[in-house]
Amino acid sequence: MQELFGILESLDFSPLWISLKTGLVATVLCFFLGIWTARWVMRMGKRPKALVDGLLTLPMVLPPTVAGFFLLLIFSMRRPVGEFLYATFSIKVVQSWLGCIVAASVIAFPLMYRNARAAFEQVDIELIYAGRTLGMSERRIFWRVVLPSAGPGVVSGTILTFARALGEYGATSMLAGNIAGKTGTISQRIAMVIQNGDYATAGVWVAVILIISFGIVFLMNVFADSRLKNVKKW
Amino acid sequence: MTLEVDIKKRLNGFTLDVAFSAGAGVTALLGASGSGKSMTLRCIAGVEKPDEGRIVLDGRVLFDSKTKIDLPPQKRRVGYLFQRYALFPNMTVLQNIAAGLSLEKDAAVRREKQSSLLRRFHLEGLEARYPRELSGGQMQRVALCRMLAGEPEAVLLDEPFAALDSYLRWQLEREVRTTLAEFSGVSLLVSHDRGEVYRMSERVCVLNTGKSEPVVGTRTLFERPMTLQSALISGCKNCAAAQIDADGNVWVPAWNLKLACPPADGRAVTHVGVRAHYILPAAPDTENAALCRITDVTDDVFSRVLTLMPPGAQAPLRVELGKEDAKGFFVGGEAWFALPKEAVMLLGDAEA
Numbered sequence: 001m002q003e004l005f006g007i008l009e010s011l012d013f014s015p016l017w018i019s020l021k022t023g024l025v026a027t028v029l030c031f032f033l034g035i036w037t038a039r040w041v042m043r044m045g046k047r048p049k050a051l052v053d054g055l056l057t058l059p060m061v062l063p064p065t066v067a068g069f070f071l072l073l074i075f076s077m078r079r080p081v082g083e084f085l086y087a088t089f090s091i092k093v094v095q096s097w098l099g100c101i102v103a104a105s106v107i108a109f110p111l112m113y114r115n116a117r118a119a120f121e122q123v124d125i126e127l128i129y130a131g132r133t134l135g136m137s138e139r140r141i142f143w144r145v146v147l148p149s150a151g152p153g154v155v156s157g158t159i160l161t162f163a164r165a166l167g168e169y170g171a172t173s174m175l176a177g178n179i180a181g182k183t184g185t186i187s188q189r190i191a192m193v194i195q196n197g198d199y200a201t202a203g204v205w206v207a208v209i210l211i212i213s214f215g216i217v218f219l220m221n222v223f224a225d226s227r228l229k230n231v232k233k234w
Numbered sequence: 235m236t237l238e239v240d241i242k243k244r245l246n247g248f249t250l251d252v253a254f255s256a257g258a259g260v261t262a263l264l265g266a267s268g269s270g271k272s273m274t275l276r277c278i279a280g281v282e283k284p285d286e287g288r289i290v291l292d293g294r295v296l297f298d299s300k301t302k303i304d305l306p307p308q309k310r311r312v313g314y315l316f317q318r319y320a321l322f323p324n325m326t327v328l329q330n331i332a333a334g335l336s337l338e339k340d341a342a343v344r345r346e347k348q349s350s351l352l353r354r355f356h357l358e359g360l361e362a363r364y365p366r367e368l369s370g371g372q373m374q375r376v377a378l379c380r381m382l383a384g385e386p387e388a389v390l391l392d393e394p395f396a397a398l399d400s401y402l403r404w405q406l407e408r409e410v411r412t413t414l415a416e417f418s419g420v421s422l423l424v425s426h427d428r429g430e431v432y433r434m435s436e437r438v439c440v441l442n443t444g445k446s447e448p449v450v451g452t453r454t455l456f457e458r459p460m461t462l463q464s465a466l467i468s469g470c471k472n473c474a475a476a477q478i479d480a481d482g483n484v485w486v487p488a489w490n491l492k493l494a495c496p497p498a499d500g501r502a503v504t505h506v507g508v509r510a511h512y513i514l515p516a517a518p519d520t521e522n523a524a525l526c527r528i529t530d531v532t533d534d535v536f537s538r539v540l541t542l543m544p545p546g547a548q549a550p551l552r553v554e555l556g557k558e559d560a561k562g563f564f565v566g567g568e569a570w571f572a573l574p575k576e577a578v579m580l581l582g583d584a585e586a
Contacts, residue, residue, distance in 0.1 A: 126316050126320040129276070129279070129281040129307075130316060130320040130321075131333065132280070132307035132308055133307050133308075133310075133313060133381075134384060135308045135309075135384055136308070136336045137336075140336070144322075144325075145322055148322075149323070149324065151324075
């Protein structure tokens with residue numbers, strides 16, 4: 001007990017804030033991008049849809065380090081895009097907090113996109129037709145009819161996106177690195193302290209991640225249950 | 235106020251080819267399920283696009299494939315009543331109705347219209363309820379109210395009573411009838427139920443696997459259908475191929491009967507139809523009577539249906555009698571039945 005208080009007193013809490021900030025920003029980005037992409041893919045023909053959907057889902061099925069490798073290829077300061085971004089806008093993705101966001105967003109994006117699309121595809125088309133014949137603008141139909149109808153799916157997609165972005169490790173460590181107080185997320189801190197043999201500190205961070213992640217999934221289940229009253233047990 | 239429709243659209247398995255013109259009042263589109271009725275309505279509303287053709291409402295061109303006019307549904311001023319009402323589940327009654335006033339930009343006018351609509355459709359007190367908290371009848375009233383809120387020039391009703399049980403149906407049908415009677419524009423009712431069409435509409439257009447027949451008065455369709463297809467859809471149980479003889483009688487090979495009939499007046503007759511409840515037990519020397527063998531007796535709710543085989547016939551006749559009148563008839567028995575001359579309907583082919 002004494003030991004635990006000692007660890008907590010001397011603990012650097014920066015990984016928690018960095019992870020939460022990264023998770024939040026990545027979730028907001030993925031939310032809008034995922035919804036927009038879902039709408040775009042839904043309007044496609046069969047073949048292009050299969051192709052684009054496959055590409056967009058890749059980050060979910062590939063090892064995160066592979067995604068990290070591609071991100072490095074794009075954003076490395078020794079490559080055209082990275083060099084251009086730094087020279088023109090002073091934007092540095094590699095070894096920066098922006099890198100954390102990019103890595104987390106890319107890895108978590110498929111969760112948002114796929115959940116949003118599945119939810120949109122289940123919306124009763126007659127509701128949309130009704131909105132149109134009533135003179136509602138397409139934008140209004142989307143925000144007032146489609147989104148509320150697809151609500152549960154979109155919400156669970158958003159929560160999963162946040163959970164995934166919060167815990168991202170592989171791509172982040174390659175792109176953003178583990179700079180304490182800047183890009184050092186919880187998962188990177190855990191890996192680091194374990195390498196140093198500091199299992200007590202690792203345990204504290206593991207507990208933090210466990211509590212947050214389980215809390216999120218638990219909340220999501222409660223939310224989904226209250227929405228799906230008619231689901232039968234079988 | 236007229237709605238002129240002349241459109242073609244390729245669908246799974248058949249081509250929709252509909253041409254009709256509807257004035258103020260209720261015009262019905264009658265056809266079996268899958269005959270393209272709902273698709274026709276959707277094309278008129280603008281949520282589906284015909285391959286070619288023209289749709290004109292009160293002089294306004296809504297769609298014309300030649301001049302590439304295709305007004306979005308928002309600008310057509312065509313109301314649509316969906317079979318399951320399509321009320322927005324996340325909006326209250328008031329918000330649903332307000333959605334129907336989307337085109338009204340002035341907030342004060344909108345509020346005023348809302349409250350007068352609530353009164354007119356007896357929805358006061360339900361403003362804050364969600365659709366799932368309403369009864370079937372209330373849901374329909376909200377849907378009607380929402381549809382008419384934007385003051386459309388035409389309304390389209392897509393099988394509005396199909397999902398209801400018969401008791402509630404009767405009452406809701408009456409409400410819709412009253413509402414449509416007050417509506418000055420064009421009403422189009424889509425249905426596969428001939429009773430509904432008979433009660434609700436003044437004119438009817440029969441749709442037969444995507445092909446429309448000329449619009450006729452509803453009474454006319456049921457009393458004197460002109461084609462085999464309209465006779466079948468109007469519920470005629472006995473139809474058979476036939477030809478007019480030189481003496482003006484009609485020869486029906488399938489029933490092995492030669493029947494006296496009303497004059498053909500030069501029409502091309504390919505079939506005859508006789509409604510089941512017009513065939514009656516008769517004395518042997520009656521006109522159009524035959525000694526028939528009874529091959530089946532089926533009890534229906536309020537009547538008894540006999541299946542008859544005239545001598546030498548290949549196809550049976552179906553007869554519907556009151557339970558009392560049908561008492562003496564049993565399977566295997568023989569009895570004289572007559573097909574009264576004025577009940578013999580001479581039918582042509584829709585293609586002709």
